Every structure is written in C-alpha cells, then in structure tokens.
Amino acid sequence: MYKERVRNAALWDRVSSAEDAAKLIKDGMTVGMSGFTRAGEAKAVPMALAERARTDPLKITLITGASLGNDLDKTLAEAHVLSRRMPFQVDPALRRAINNGEVMFVDQHLSETVELLRTRQIGPVDVAVIEAVAITEQGGIVPTTSVGNSASFAILAEKVIVEINLSQSDQLEGIHDIYIPSHRPMRTPIPVVTPESRVGLPFIPIDPDKIAAIVITEKLDSSSTVLPPDDETRGIAGHLCDFLQNEVKRGRLTNSLQPLQAGIGTIANAVMHGLLDTPFHNLKMYSEVLQDSTFDLFDAGKLDFASGSSITLSKEKYDDVFPRLSDYKSRLILRPQEVSNHPEVVRRLGIIGINTALEFDLYGNVNSTHVGGTHMMNGIGGSGDFARNGYMSIFVTKSTAKGGLVSSVVPMVSHVDHNEHDVDILVTECGLADLRGLAPRERAELVIAHCVHPTFRDQLRDYYQRALARGGHTPHVMEEAFAWHTRLAQTGSMLED
C-alpha cells in the first residue's frame, strides 16, 4: 500500500525498519524532527532511538517545530537521549529534566529557529526526520497535520528520513503551502498579503538523493488535551467579545475584525468559541495551531478562512472533521511556522493576537513560561512573534489558580516574557483592562479595578499605594516585589495572614 504514497519508484528500495533508519542518528548529532503542537510528529524513528539508547546510550540535540505527541518527549527524556532541546515542549517528564539541568532547553520565538539554522548561528542539522502523507513523483515531501520547521529541516539536513504515515488522510495533500524566504541580505518580500495567499509549493522540495530511509507507520496523532469551556473561561471570552464589539461601535474595527491568532490551550480555545455568539462574521484566522474552535467557527458560518501551521483536535472533533476534510480544504492552509509567525506578515496583516499568561502584573508585564520565576513550564512559543508585531496584543488568564490560593495578577511578574510595550489588553474572568496609550500608573489602576480577583484586590492595592509613595514612572517596593511568590513557596498561598 505504501507504493501509492511513495510515488517516486526509485525510492522504494529505501524503505526500511524504524530501527535501521534510527541508526543514521549518531551520538552528538543535531536532529530536526517534524511535529508542532502534538500534530504530525515523526513517530517510529524517535521511539526506535529511545529503545536503542537502553543498550547503546547516546545524546542528541533535538529541534522540532513545537511540542510532540505520543509521549515522545517523555520517552526520549526518560531514555536520556536529549542533551539539548529547542524550541518548545509541553511534557512533564522532559520539563523535570529541563528544570533539574539534565536537558539544556533553548526557549525560542517559534519564527526564529530556522533563521538561526539557515545562517549557521546554531546547528547544522545532521539528520531530519519528517512525517509525510506521501512522496511525490519528483521526490517532494508532503507533510501531514503540521508543517512546523519540517521544510527547512529537510532542506538544510545532510540526510532525511521520511516516515510515511498511512493513517494520515491523503486528503491533506494540497493543504500545505511551502514557502521558504530567500537568503539575506538579498531577501525579497514574503508575498503573503492575506491569510488565504498561496505563495509556495504543496510539498517540501528536496533532492530525493538526500532521502536516506523511508519508514512506514500507522500510528495516529495524539488528541488535543484542551478542556471544554467552563464558567471562568466563558467569562473571559464574554469580556473580550464585549470589548471587541465596542471597538466596532467606535469605528475602529469592522464586524470582520482583523485576522485572528489564538495560542494553544483551553483558554484561547474557549475565547475563540465565544465568537460563536457574537455578531462578528467573515472572520479569518492567521494563527499557529488550528484547534476545535476553528472548525466550530467554520461550521457556524462565522469563519471564512484559516491559515496555520498545524491542526490539533480532540478525538471527537477529529472523527468528525477528518472524514470530510475535503469540505474544508479550500478554506485551509498549513504553512511553515516561520511564515505563520513571521513578523513581516503578522505586522502586514494586522493580526489580533490572543495568548495565555501564567501571570501578569500591575503594569502589564506578562510571564508565559516560568513557575515561581525559576521553573520552566512549556516555553514562550509563538506568543512573542504575534504580541510584538501584531495590530493588538491580548493576554488572557484565570485570575487565580490552585483553588484561589495563587493570584495570577501580582505586583511584579517573577519572569518577563512580554513586557508592557507589547501588551495592549489584559483579561481575566473578573474583567478587562485596556492598556493602550496609558502610562504605568494608569495601567495599574485598571488592573486593580478590573483584573485581579476580589480576594487579592486589597492586598494588591496596598502594595501599589506603598509603591506609589516611593515615586517613579513604574512604582515598586523592590524588596517586596516578589513577596507574594516567596510567601507561596513557604506557605502554599499568596494570601496575606
């Protein structure tokens, strides 16, 4: 059956077992693997590599698009295969290895990894391992449910291993748009001018001689772990939709808004769900991962087009969407993450970016990554590509965590991923703060009035009043700036008394 998928017959003799293919990967190598938000990762070769490491220890630098599914980061971390990992991950076992210093994790803006590789500031990539639906007659690689960094990995690597996944729908062919920016300093403009611009090829063009092995697989992508909306996430969505409707009333936006980006996860997905109950129409997405909400918005007739770098769905939504993927195909594009997140395109299209904060502070600085200021959660992902360069940058979070003992709104964030310059709108279930055009002292008043949970409001106001007495553009009581975090570490709660 794979011969229908490997359409260049000269490549049939390169079909091999995952174990044999994995032997191309040697100790000390840098390996680029497909996979973005648990979609379209190479599945068999990394498993074979972890298996081999039990008896034949080896360490590699692993670069992907973003997070891997099928517990691959867990398996590789527990097999001690990873010496260095970039640019994103979401796995608890790998997270432990990162936080204890076993794995050197390089937390990067998702648009930037391949720029660094291309200019040899990192790398080079020795072997690329790419999941594909098919190999074309010319030897082009047709990715599956994600593009991520796969195209540049395959183009830059010395050797390429292709995993042909027979369980991935052949309807995916034609959905991808592979465009690689030209070399600098003579680069020409990226010709994407609307979310639906098709500017490249439907496959990754490489010299088929570089394809060193082809492995046939059948394992499905992991399902999304996104939770359904709850009262709080519905509250967040409600505040944001009200705000956007008010922007329309004020003549700043039309009912088609601007192209939308939403970060991965439960809250961003819930916010997108919230758009179902608004008067907005003819919406477009120019985002990274397309989640359940994208297809709900299509089905409701709200969304005209969605461009992303991957599709990651719940089991139910997958079973609903993939059998009729052809119905959606003319309204979907999957791009390299360098293009889905490219500063040039994000600024040109005027994206409204909606991303999740771990915590934010009085002045609108956002921590997306570090628990307690020190321990990595997942990584910054693409949020910085959108927050810095878009039309409007929105951060959402529930106002508390850990049963109300932890406030997500703090005097000073314990780690800064997005600073006040890049944060326009903050939303919790308590309310929304519109920080545009405001100075820090004005921002603080709005955050206290609208975003912090009532349990923590007096405590936050007290801090701010005492900070204000010391003066400054951005008032702080520096020796107390992290008192809430140290109290949490010592007592399990940020609450005073």
Add this chain to the structure above:
Amino acid sequence: MYKERVRNAALWDRVSSAEDAAKLIKDGMTVGMSGFTRAGEAKAVPMALAERARTDPLKITLITGASLGNDLDKTLAEAHVLSRRMPFQVDPALRRAINNGEVMFVDQHLSETVELLRTRQIGPVDVAVIEAVAITEQGGIVPTTSVGNSASFAILAEKVIVEINLSQSDQLEGIHDIYIPSHRPMRTPIPVVTPESRVGLPFIPIDPDKIAAIVITEKLDSSSTVLPPDDETRGIAGHLCDFLQNEVKRGRLTNSLQPLQAGIGTIANAVMHGLLDTPFHNLKMYSEVLQDSTFDLFDAGKLDFASGSSITLSKEKYDDVFPRLSDYKSRLILRPQEVSNHPEVVRRLGIIGINTALEFDLYGNVNSTHVGGTHMMNGIGGSGDFARNGYMSIFVTKSTAKGGLVSSVVPMVSHVDHNEHDVDILVTECGLADLRGLAPRERAELVIAHCVHPTFRDQLRDYYQRALARGGHTPHVMEEAFAWHTRLAQTGSMLED
C-alpha cells in the same frame, strides 16, 4: 528669503508669528511634533506655547518622533504644558515630571506609534507642527534633519503648522524617502529590499489647505552630546570587532557583515568608531540616528550607504559635514521611523542591532530604561524593533557605573525591556558572551566568566551557586533577586560588606 523656500505662492499669506500659530493649539489637544534624537524638531511654536502657558495655562498630549533638542522638553515640562508624552524623551526636567507622576509617559517601540494613531487606538492628532526646509510647488513638506513621525502626523492631523527653518541646509531636499504603509488588512509589502532602496517621495504629501500657519525660524539643531571614545568604550568596541571577525572566519558573515543599526549614545557611537580599524569594508547602515561615526566611516571608505531617520552630529562634525552635504547625498536616505525601524524590513535585511543596556543579568535579560527598577531614564526607543526582529541582537554597556560601586551585570535585572529570547551577544569592557543557542545555565556561566567586572565576579558567582542549588530552568534565589539594588538604595553601593 522665505519665498524661495515656500514655493507654493498661495501659501504665502499663511506666514505668521509663532505666537499666532501656537494659538491653534488648545487645552486638551493632542499635538504631533517633528523631532527625532534632537534633530529637526519644531522650535518656535513649542517655545511660544510654553511662553503662553505662563499666563494662560494649558495641557496637551505631545507625541514626537523621539527626543527633542533646544531644551524644548525641559521648557514644556517646566511650563506644565505636558499632560501626556510619547514615545521617547531624554530630558532631566521632563524625566523628573514623569517620575513624580505629573506627566503620563507612554514608552513605546518607535515603529509602533503611528500604527496606533492610524488605527485610532490612540489619538487623534489635532495639530501637527513640522519643521521643514521647504514647501514644494504642490504643497509637499520637505523635512529637515529628521523624518521621525512627521509624515504621518501631517497626514493624520486636522491642521498642520510648518516651521520653515532658514538655517537648515537646502541640500537636505532630496535626501528624504517618504513611504507610508498602506491600510490594513489590505497592506502590500513595504518595497525596501536594501538599505539604499528608494520607495517613496522626497516630501510629505498633504493637502496644502491643511497648512494652517507657516512660521519662519532660524535656530539651529542642538549638537549631539555624545562623548568621544574612552578606554572602556574602546574595550567594548575591540571585543565586538574581534567577535565579528571571528564570525567571518567561521564563514557565517562576509567582511561586509549585514546592515548595521547602532543605538544613540556614546557607547554605540564608539563601537561604530571601532569598525574603522577592522578589515570590514563595503558596510551599510540601516539605522535610526546617523551620528558622527557614520560620517567618519564614510570618510574612511568603510561605509557604502547609510539609511536612518535623522542626522545628529557634534558641533565639529556638523561644521565639517553640512557645508559639503552634497558629497554624501547619494549615499544617504532619511526615512519615517516607522520604516527605518519596521519589523518587516529589519527581518528582511537581516540587521545586526547594537544597542546600549543600563544593566543586564545572568541570563541575558536587559534593562534599557528604569534606574533601580522604578525610575524612567529615557525610554526603550527603537531597540526593541531591532532586537526582536534582526539577524543578531547585541547589547553593550560598561560593566560598572558610579565609580565602580554599581555593577551593570546583576543577578536579575530590576526591569525587563529585552528578555533572553531577544539577546544574542552581551559585551562589556571585560569581555563578550555569545549566548546564541544556549540554555540559561550556560548563559550564566559565560556572563560570569566574560562580562561582569572582577570586583563583582565572586559576589555574582556566589548568588548563582546558591540559586543553582534550588534548581530550575532559570535558577534564582527569588527573595534575594534584587538584593544588589536594595543595597544600592540603602548604602550607595552594590558591593557586599
């Protein structure tokens, strides 16, 4: 004499005194004024406004390109004319008013202000006051030594006041390239593909009916306050030039490097001076402000072309350059700061950005703006436009300040303007840390080994070792993270004991 400069005779009857022109500015208005890095600011009308405020108090929101010369920010702040100011300033009196909460200062990425105005997320601009060399036959405004945000102010404002400055060289006409990005979401690519791309008009095109008053002036721009290189800034330049030469040896760069951006000020200017003694050649700049070093590099035959948004020179250099400006004219472009700093162009050209830090930390986070975490110095300026989007982001600073009592390399920066994701190379006179592709723990080792002053090295290493014992991706002793800053506030020194 002004009639040669105001070439549209229908406008001659609009010539008026600065006092009369200033009457167009009313209490509560938003005013956009020309001026960028003390170059090309409107001079007479703001002075008249400050004078009037003595007897007729008024408050305005003042938006400029960047900093103003001729003590205008001082005069306006002391006359209590400013209720809100954006996006940048450098004046001690205004700084005091910002830090005591009298003036609401909005510290913005310099490329973004006019995007916010254009989409009415801030503003609108009621009156624009623009210094010009001339008004063309069609009523186009020819700016002087800076473009800054002048073009969009004039296009967006209801009324425009033009200050024709007879002392500004008429040789400036033809040096400007006024290109305004089209409206989103239907924006087309900005056609700048090299520093020397000319893509717009040599004047600001507006309806001449909007020109409500023309004021004739003769006052010169203020001279640059940049100090000549000293041992420490020469040391910084030396480390950086060695590093860049090594990048050439490794085949990552050619001897023409990539287009260069250098922030305003003594250190960045000294670094550019350092290029005089290197084998680099056929260099190009794509920067904001063109300082003395730009013309020294031209004269030495090192620099082929320079694109910026302003020219700010010392008295000596001004007297040397301006009488023979025509010699340089074919190698210079002045652009709107939206274009000189545009993420699209910065990424496309692959800029090497060199900017100054107030302080940086173990992990490569940079504070560019806040003294002691609370008090505004100048503002982030354009550094974020370049650091986020360029080919390589370099930050420079002397390792100590205040006679050695303050370390510029600290456990945790007291304010974050540029985080680890945006900082590739750190340089002090002690040495250089190349942070590319490294995890935080690896970054810390390099910063301790190469950047911190020997006086503070043991103290910093001690902090890091104790942080490391607590684990985490980015180890910290959170309750001590600002201990150096609080010690400084209490004792006048960051040194222990």
